[in-house]
Amino acid sequence: MASASATPPPRCPPTPCAASCCAWASTSSRDWYEDRLSIPADTSDRSVGEDTSAREPTGVRLACTATARGRLPPHHNTDGNQRVSLKAMRARLLGRLDQDYAYCQAVQRTYGVSYYFAARFFPPETRRAVYALYGFVRYPDQWVDNPDEVAITPNSERASEAWKAQTRTKLDAYERDLVRALHGEPVDLPPLRAFADVMRRYNIPLRYPRDFLNAMRMDLERTRYATFEELQTYTWGSASVVGVMMCYILGETSPQTLEHAATMGLAMQLTNFLRDVGEDWQRGRIYLPHEELARFGITEAQIAQGTVDNRWRAFMQSQIARCRQLYADAERGVRLLPRRVQYPVLLGSRLYAAILDAIERNGYDVFRLRARTTYTEKVKLAARTYIEWRRSY
Structure with missing residues (x-):
């Protein structure tokens, strides 16, 4: 999460004109994200791939180091009197990792339908990494958005504080x-094991x-925002930052690419x-x-x-116009x-932007009607996007 003490970008112009909001979004957001995309030099924030192999070994050496330290139980062969070979241990660890990735895929297929549809068009290794990234972010998001899933329901101030x-x-x-998994120590949750593997592979x-x-922690404390900045x-x-991490998986991390990816993440979040x-x-939050x-x-x-009256419709029209401008800015990357x-990145952008079309079809009633796209609509949009991509990219 960006530090609250950092200097925010300039305020949105005090005019209700949607076009002016769009112009603001395409300029000040650039400064905002450039400031946060600079990677600090201290080793505490380095990726695992940037640190020394002695401290954070990679690949199978990671699990072997943990075993040598006694953190994993000893494994024996069928005779019961010898440890399994390194080759057998490697196969076992890689097999479990495959299961972890499959688990993350199931999580995205269940909860992230639109982007799961687009993610299937990535190359296999990239697709697995995208599933792991989604699995990693889904768990905390589920915790902060679904208080009824824990024993204490936030119906009173005391219960709310206990839930928080x-x-x-x-x-x-x-x-x-996550840090333990990066250092090769055993952890329980499959998304953490899979995402730690992704972090090592893609630095x-x-x-x-x-x-x-930190943003998820912020959800526990803050429920209102005065300004867009x-x-x-x-x-x-x-x-x-989810868009930024995607760039590492996709193999392109130039500052310009990271900026566009951050903008796409913003557009998708605003759509949500x-x-x-x-x-x-109903959760006590207003993100507007x-x-x-x-x-x-x-x-x-x-x-x-x-x-839902004329004032609400006018407000939603201005918000949707800004989102569409952000999608257009992001797609240039x-x-x-x-x-x-x-193609899958472009399709993911178009599928999410289609939610805005659904909001319009529902007459801007986001209180009683769920804005969604059908599978048939997704297929048609995928075909149109593919033709456009082949012709224009």
Whole structure:
């Protein structure tokens, strides 16, 4: 998560014109993300691939080191009196890792339908890594968004604080276990094992998953945002760094590419916010900037009542226009990626942007109607996007 003490980008112009918001988004966001895409020099935030092999060994040596330290139980052959060979241990570890990746795939297939559809067009190794990234981010997101899944429900102030403490403890343990997995120590959750493998393979800096987890912690403490730039202190960690980590998996990490990826993450997160206004209100959260709501005369009482009037429709139109401009800005970075991964990235962008079309078809009623695309619509969009990609990229 971006530091709250960092200097935010300039404020959105105090005009209700959607076009001016779009122009702002394409300029100030660039400065905002450039500031956060600089990788610090201290070793605490380096990726595992950048550190010494003695401290953070890679590959199968990782698991072997853990075994030598006594962290894994000894394994014996069928005779029961000899340890298994290194080759057999390697096969066993790789087999479990395959299961971990398969688990992450199942998680994305269940919870991330739109992007799962696009991810299937990645090359096999890239696809596995994308599944692991999704699996890693899904667990914390589920914890902070679904309090009813824990023993304590936040119906009272005391229960709410207890639930927050429980969830904060989970997030802290999750981060510690990620670091342990990176050092070759055994951990329980399959997404952590798979994502640690991805971080080593693709040299993903540790600061990015930490930024994500900090944003999840922020969800426990903050439920309102005064301005769009304040909201960006949250969306940087909750979404933009996911786009940045994708760039490491896709094999292109130039500053310009990272900037476009961060913008795409922002566009997708804002799309989620618009789709889930009603659900977020039930969780006690409003991710729509107060300044922009007030500009259209919208109050929290109106959101609580789910009122869809001309003011709400005008507000949603301005928000959707900004999202579409952000998608357009982000898609300019697709050309910078290796050709073999361009199409699924472009398709993922188009599938998420199609949610905005669904919101419009529903008359901007995001309180009672779920904006979604059907499988048939996804297939048609995939075909149109493929033709466009072959002709224009």
